[in-house]
Amino acid sequence: MERRVDLAVIGGGASGMAAAIAAGRLGDRVAVFESAPRPCRKLLASGNGRCNLMNTGNPRYFGDAAFASSVLSHAGCDTVRGLMDSLGVLLVPEEDDRVYPATGQSSTVADALKNGLKSVSAGFFPNAEIRRVSRVPDGFTLVRDGEKCHTARVLVACGGPASPRLGGTESGYDILRSFGHRIIDPRPALCPLTTDRKSVSGLSGIRVRCAVTLADPSGRPIHREQGEVLFTDYGVSGICVMQCARFLPEGPCVLELDLISRFFPEEEALSRELHARRERFGDASPEALLNGILLPKLSYAVLKQAGIPLRGERLSDLDDRALSSVASVLRRYRLNVTGTRGLDAAQVTAGGADCREFCPSTMESLLVPGLYASGEVLDVDGDCGGFNLLFAFSSGILAGANGRDLKGVVIP
Numbered sequence: 001m002e003r004r005v006d007l008a009v010i011g012g013g014a015s016g017m018a019a020a021i022a023a024g025r026l027g028d029r030v031a032v033f034e035s036a037p038r039p040c041r042k043l044l045a046s047g048n049g050r051c052n053l054m055n056t057g058n059p060r061y062f063g064d065a066a067f068a069s070s071v072l073s074h075a076g077c078d079t080v081r082g083l084m085d086s087l088g089v090l091l092v093p094e095e096d097d098r099v100y101p102a103t104g105q106s107s108t109v110a111d112a113l114k115n116g117l118k119s120v121s122a123g124f125f126p127n128a129e130i131r132r133v134s135r136v137p138d139g140f141t142l143v144r145d146g147e148k149c150h151t152a153r154v155l156v157a158c159g160g161p162a163s164p165r166l167g168g169t170e171s172g173y174d175i176l177r178s179f180g181h182r183i184i185d186p187r188p189a190l191c192p193l194t195t196d197r198k199s200v201s202g203l204s205g206i207r208v209r210c211a212v213t214l215a216d217p218s219g220r221p222i223h224r225e226q227g228e229v230l231f232t233d234y235g236v237s238g239i240c241v242m243q244c245a246r247f248l249p250e251g252p253c254v255l256e257l258d259l260i261s262r263f264f265p266e267e268e269a270l271s272r273e274l275h276a277r278r279e280r281f282g283d284a285s286p287e288a289l290l291n292g293i294l295l296p297k298l299s300y301a302v303l304k305q306a307g308i309p310l311r312g313e314r315l316s317d318l319d320d321r322a323l324s325s326v327a328s329v330l331r332r333y334r335l336n337v338t339g340t341r342g343l344d345a346a347q348v349t350a351g352g353a354d355c356r357e358f359c360p361s362t363m364e365s366l367l368v369p370g371l372y373a374s375g376e377v378l379d380v381d382g383d384c385g386g387f388n389l390l391f392a393f394s395s396g397i398l399a400g401a402n403g404r405d406l407k408g409v410v411i412p
C-alpha cells in the first residue's frame, strides 16, 4: 500500500508531536512514525514524572547555543505556552523559572499531544521504526514492513542516544548522515559522574549542599555549579554534578567541593571557628573539629584528605598548620573523576546533527530541501530545568509550520 502525505515525522517524542500538530493545524496531511508502541516516553519520564516542560529564565544552552537562541527567538516560551493553552494544558510556574503542567503529571501533556494529533487527523504509526529514507523526484519515500509512504517533506525528530531504555537511539543520526549531514560525536550530558573508590569511600547516601568546580588536575577550573551533591557507591550525582558531565575533558580531571563557604565565606572567620573548636573540644578526638558542621562520615573524609592522623590523637594535638590544611580541604574537597555513567544513565545527549546545516526559523536542511530536523537529534543540549523540552517543542513547532504564520498553530 502507498500512503501520500505532506509531512512525514520520524519520531513521536515531544518535538515530533509538536511538529505534527503544527503542520496539521496549517492544513498539511501528516503521518508520525514511532518505533515504540506509544509516543512521548522521555517526556513521560521527565521532571520525575511531573514534566518540567519549559523554563522562562535566561536560556542555558550548549553545543550550538547561538542556534538554540535563534530558534527560541522565532518560537519561544510564549509559543509553547500558546500551544499548550490551545491543547487545554494549564501551566504553572515554580521556582527557578521552571514551568510544569498544573496537574503535576507528565501524562497530562502526553495525552494532550495525542489528542492534538487526533484533532488534525494526523496518522500515528506505533511500532514503526524507520531505517531508511530515499529521495525521489517530488519528495521522499519511507519504507517499513513493505508499506511505502510518499511525502513532500520529512522531519527527523528521533532524539539522541541518551537513555536507551526510554527510546534513546542513534538512528536519527544514521538517516541524516545518509543525506550528507555531519554528526558531532554524541556524549553524555546531564549525567552522574564516576570517581575512584577512595574519593567516595564510606560516603554513599550522603547529600550535601555545596559549590562544585570541575577542574583539571592542576586545579584550573573548567566549569562551576552550585547545588546538592549526592554521594553514591560509584561516584556522585545530583543536578549540579550532572550539569558538569558535558564539560568533562578527555584527560583526567577532578571535582572540587566547597563544603564550607556558604557558612564561612571569609577565610578569617573559618580559621577563628576552627581555632575556637580546638580550644573547646581539645580533649576529644580530632573528628570533633568538624562534627556539628558536617555529617560525621564527611568530617572523617575531610580530615583524612587533609592528612590528619585520626587514631590515638586528641584535637588539642593538632597544630595551626593542621588546622589550615583542614580549612583548605573544606573549601576544596577533591574527588578524582574517572568519567560519566555513560549515555545509558544520561538524561540528554550533547553533540548531534551540526546545526550550521539547518535553518533556525524553519529547521529545514540547507543541504537537502524538504528534509528537516528538530529536538535533541540536533547539536543542542540545555541545563536541567525545562530547557531541553522547550527546545524540542520550539524547534518542532517551527519545523511543522515551515515558515507559515504561527498564529494558525497556537490558536486553532
Ligand SMILES: Cc1cc2nc3c(=O)[nH]c(=O)nc-3n(C[C@H](O)[C@H](O)[C@H](O)COP(=O)(O)OP(=O)(O)OC[C@H]3O[C@@H](n4cnc5c(N)ncnc54)[C@H](O)[C@@H]3O)c2cc1C
Pocket (backbone or CB within 6 Å): 010, 011, 012, 013, 014, 015, 016, 033, 034, 035, 036, 039, 040, 041, 042, 043, 045, 046, 047, 048, 051, 052, 053, 054, 128, 129, 130, 131, 157, 158, 159, 160, 162, 163, 166, 167, 168, 169, 171, 172, 346, 347, 348, 374, 375, 376, 377, 385, 386, 387, 388, 389, 390, 392
Ligand atoms: C529521565 C529523563 C528526565 C528528563 N527530564 C527533563 C525535564 O524535566 N525537562 C526537560 O526539559 N527535559 C528533560 N529531559 C530531556 C527531554 O526529555 C528530551 O530532551 C526531549 O524529550 C527530547 O525530545 P525529542 O522529541 O527531540 O526526542 P525524544 O523525546 O527522544 O523522542 C524521539 C522519539 O523518536 C523515536 N524514534 C527514534 N528513532 C526512530 C526511528 N528510526 N523511527 C521511528 N521512531 C524513532 C523514539 O522512540 C522517541 O520516541 C529528560 C530526559 C530524561 C531521559
